[in-house]
Amino acid sequence: MASLGEFEFIDQFLRSQAAQGQPFYRHPLALGIGDDAALMPPLDAAEQVAVASDMLIEGRHYFPDVDPRALGHKVLAVNLSDLAAMGARPLGFTLSAGLREIRTQWITSFLDGLFALSREAECPLIGGDTTAVPQGGAEVFSVTVLGAVPKGSALRRDGLQAGDDLWVSGHLGDAAYAVTLKSTDPKLDWPQPRIALGLRLRGLATAVIDISDGLQSEVMHLLHGAAGRSRAPAQLMATLCWQDVPIGPRLRQAVSARQRDDHEAVCIAITGGDEYELLFGASPHEQSNIRDIGRHLGLALTKIGSVASSETFGIDWRDAQGQPLAADWQQRLHNGGFRHF
Amino acid sequence: MASLGEFEFIDQFLRSQAAQGQPFYRHPLALGIGDDAALMPPLDAAEQVAVASDMLIEGRHYFPDVDPRALGHKVLAVNLSDLAAMGARPLGFTLSAGLREIRTQWITSFLDGLFALSREAECPLIGGDTTAVPQGGAEVFSVTVLGAVPKGSALRRDGLQAGDDLWVSGHLGDAAYAVTLKSTDPKLDWPQPRIALGLRLRGLATAVIDISDGLQSEVMHLLHGAAGRSRAPAQLMATLCWQDVPIGPRLRQAVSARQRDDHEAVCIAITGGDEYELLFGASPHEQSNIRDIGRHLGLALTKIGSVASSETFGIDWRDAQGQPLAADWQQRLHNGGFRHF
Numbered sequence: 001m002a003s004l005g006e007f008e009f010i011d012q013f014l015r016s017q018a019a020q021g022q023p024f025y026r027h028p029l030a031l032g033i034g035d036d037a038a039l040m041p042p043l044d045a046a047e048q049v050a051v052a053s054d055m056l057i058e059g060r061h062y063f064p065d066v067d068p069r070a071l072g073h074k075v076l077a078v079n080l081s082d083l084a085a086m087g088a089r090p091l092g093f094t095l096s097a098g099l100r101e102i103r104t105q106w107i108t109s110f111l112d113g114l115f116a117l118s119r120e121a122e123c124p125l126i127g128g129d130t131t132a133v134p135q136g137g138a139e140v141f142s143v144t145v146l147g148a149v150p151k152g153s154a155l156r157r158d159g160l161q162a163g164d165d166l167w168v169s170g171h172l173g174d175a176a177y178a179v180t181l182k183s184t185d186p187k188l189d190w191p192q193p194r195i196a197l198g199l200r201l202r203g204l205a206t207a208v209i210d211i212s213d214g215l216q217s218e219v220m221h222l223l224h225g226a227a228g229r230s231r232a233p234a235q236l237m238a239t240l241c242w243q244d245v246p247i248g249p250r251l252r253q254a255v256s257a258r259q260r261d262d263h264e265a266v267c268i269a270i271t272g273g274d275e276y277e278l279l280f281g282a283s284p285h286e287q288s289n290i291r292d293i294g295r296h297l298g299l300a301l302t303k304i305g306s307v308a309s310s311e312t313f314g315i316d317w318r319d320a321q322g323q324p325l326a327a328d329w330q331q332r333l334h335n336g337g338f339r340h341f
Numbered sequence: 342m343a344s345l346g347e348f349e350f351i352d353q354f355l356r357s358q359a360a361q362g363q364p365f366y367r368h369p370l371a372l373g374i375g376d377d378a379a380l381m382p383p384l385d386a387a388e389q390v391a392v393a394s395d396m397l398i399e400g401r402h403y404f405p406d407v408d409p410r411a412l413g414h415k416v417l418a419v420n421l422s423d424l425a426a427m428g429a430r431p432l433g434f435t436l437s438a439g440l441r442e443i444r445t446q447w448i449t450s451f452l453d454g455l456f457a458l459s460r461e462a463e464c465p466l467i468g469g470d471t472t473a474v475p476q477g478g479a480e481v482f483s484v485t486v487l488g489a490v491p492k493g494s495a496l497r498r499d500g501l502q503a504g505d506d507l508w509v510s511g512h513l514g515d516a517a518y519a520v521t522l523k524s525t526d527p528k529l530d531w532p533q534p535r536i537a538l539g540l541r542l543r544g545l546a547t548a549v550i551d552i553s554d555g556l557q558s559e560v561m562h563l564l565h566g567a568a569g570r571s572r573a574p575a576q577l578m579a580t581l582c583w584q585d586v587p588i589g590p591r592l593r594q595a596v597s598a599r600q601r602d603d604h605e606a607v608c609i610a611i612t613g614g615d616e617y618e619l620l621f622g623a624s625p626h627e628q629s630n631i632r633d634i635g636r637h638l639g640l641a642l643t644k645i646g647s648v649a650s651s652e653t654f655g656i657d658w659r660d661a662q663g664q665p666l667a668a669d670w671q672q673r674l675h676n677g678g679f680r681h682f
Binding site: 029035036038039040041042047048050051052054055058059060061081082083085086088092094096098128131132133134136137138140144146149151152154156158210 | 490
């Protein structure tokens with residue numbers, strides 16, 4: 001177990017790194033690491049605060065041989081992805097870490113990854129807690145991120161409307177495919193939170209969610225969200241084209257090389273988690289605006305289908321000709337899985 | 342390991358409990374558990390946000406046989422104590438929990454303790470994360486609490502002025518004494534965050550800190566805070582009367598029963614952690630205001646000494662006659678402790 005002195009070293013190190021290049025630390029009313037609590041610079045009068053928390057536990061979310069730089073990036077990225085899905089601009093984050101021991105090299109790499117993203121996203125470390133976990137205990141990193149969003153303009157999960165198109169950012173499946181190969185992939189290890197996209201979807205998207213549990217599951221979340229709204233009209237049914245799902249380049253290559261067939265690749269892309277792309281609904285009138293945003297950000301934005309009022313509830317997967325997917329594939333999708341292959 | 346279904350049950354349970362009786366959940370722009378992020382009701386234009394995070398780890402901060410109600414109370418209380426020390430009013434908190442398994446009875450008791458304090462402090466649960474820890478891993482609870490404070494009025498650690506009196510709330514030592522006896526005590530298990538006191542110290546106290554590491558150590562934090570200020574004049578020396586330190590009733594009883602002597606009791610009170618009282622500095626002109634606040638809150642507020650500009654830096658412990666403490670006791674205090682007895 002590390003001595004208290006070593007933890008104090010880490011605190012000092014964190015304090016100096018956290019401030020580097022961050023406008024937060026130059027605001028006269030802001031206060032970072034070191035007091036009982038951090039103080040945020042005052043918001044614009046028209047803004048409100050968004051808050052999200054996510055915890056990564058060793059042996060559950062990552063393994064001891066993880067690249068520490070990638071882990072430092074990811075623990076912040078998954079939280080920033082939640083802010084992106086609300087259309088919030090990042091304000092700052094706290095990090096609580098439970099460590100078995102201080103391995104200087106490992107920690108330095110972890111913080112390199114963490115602070116690189118922190119600076120890129122202008123989201124400074126402002127506080128937290130560092131403690132030793134008991135011998136043999138799993139290490140744990142818990143992040144809470146704060147963001148700001150114009151009052152009443154947050155992109156919620158419950159706003160989907162009958163007639164909306166459904167869109168996804170980027171491409172899907174490479175993270176899940178890497179897991180099945182017990183391999184690594186940039187999508188799995190270096191997820192890019194879609195903050196800039198979230199900001200541009202304000203006032204345009206009707207509902208947004210980030211894809212952490214898999215596309216299929218997140219579409220269901222949006223449908224349930226709409227149904228849970230008190231003002232919800234009828235039930236909503238999503239009709240999606242499985243051939244329109246944007247497949248990651250690695251998975252597409254595996255299909256070309258005949259290591260995977262089309263259906264199987266789509267199945268991986270639809271059910272695989274850990275993607276951190278955004279899924280959103282928008283009126284068909286917004287199509288050209290959305291394509292402009294995609295071009296401006298250099299980010300693929302793909303329409304995968306639409307939702308309509310219906311007697312039934314759920315997802316209807318079709319092919320490019322509008323034909324229903326064969327029953328056994330429908331079954332596999334609804335069972336959630338590439339794990340069955 | 343608990344199944345996903347059980348964790349979903351917990352999420353549902355949390356959601357219904359979190360909202361109960363909390364004004365937060367009635368605000369039209371607020372959003373609690375269930376979306377990608379929570380949304381705080383907009384602040385008053387004159388306010389800024391304070392944020393603190395604390396993590397409790399099994400085997401480190403508590404043992405598996407802990408009273409789960411007390412643990413639920415404590416994980417929120419230690420965070421609220423940080424807000425109290427900033428003079429902030431609580432807004433809400435997130436809870437991330439890593440659990441080995443779902444023990445329904447245990448979790449229900451834990452949440453009873455958590456939500457009782459949450460309602461009392463009008464500080465609702467607004468989000469978080471629940472995950473399974475690997476077999477054999479330590480359980481972990483990580484809380485981040487948000488508060489609001491008038492712009493520029495937060496009670497910081499770095500404001501102590503030469504001439505200030507030093508005060509402590511409540512009484513000290515019973516928590517640490519319970520630990521030495523391997524026993525329990527309300528001070529140890531049910532710490533009361535001094536939120537109402539913190540609010541009343543705004544504009545009155547020059548510097549405030551909560552006593553989590555022991556009085557001696559926190560006085561040093563305030564002295565270092567003042568020294569670290571760019572506008573700091575000279576060094577500060579605190580002259581404190583050890584007989585004025587308010588000793589807890591249980592420790593006082595042990596002295597009466599001659600199980601402990603005076604010096605030893607004070608030593609426990611001065612060096613013991615886990616007290617969660619407030620230590621603060623204030624101008625001597627504020628003495629009667631401070632005594633009024635104490636009477637109004639029904640909370641003992643005790644002046645234990647004062648600070649002055651000095652060639653030297655640190656704490657000078659005196660007795661009621663102004664005589665320096667015997668060298669061996671000075672040494673024991675500076676070594677931090679009752680552990681040596």
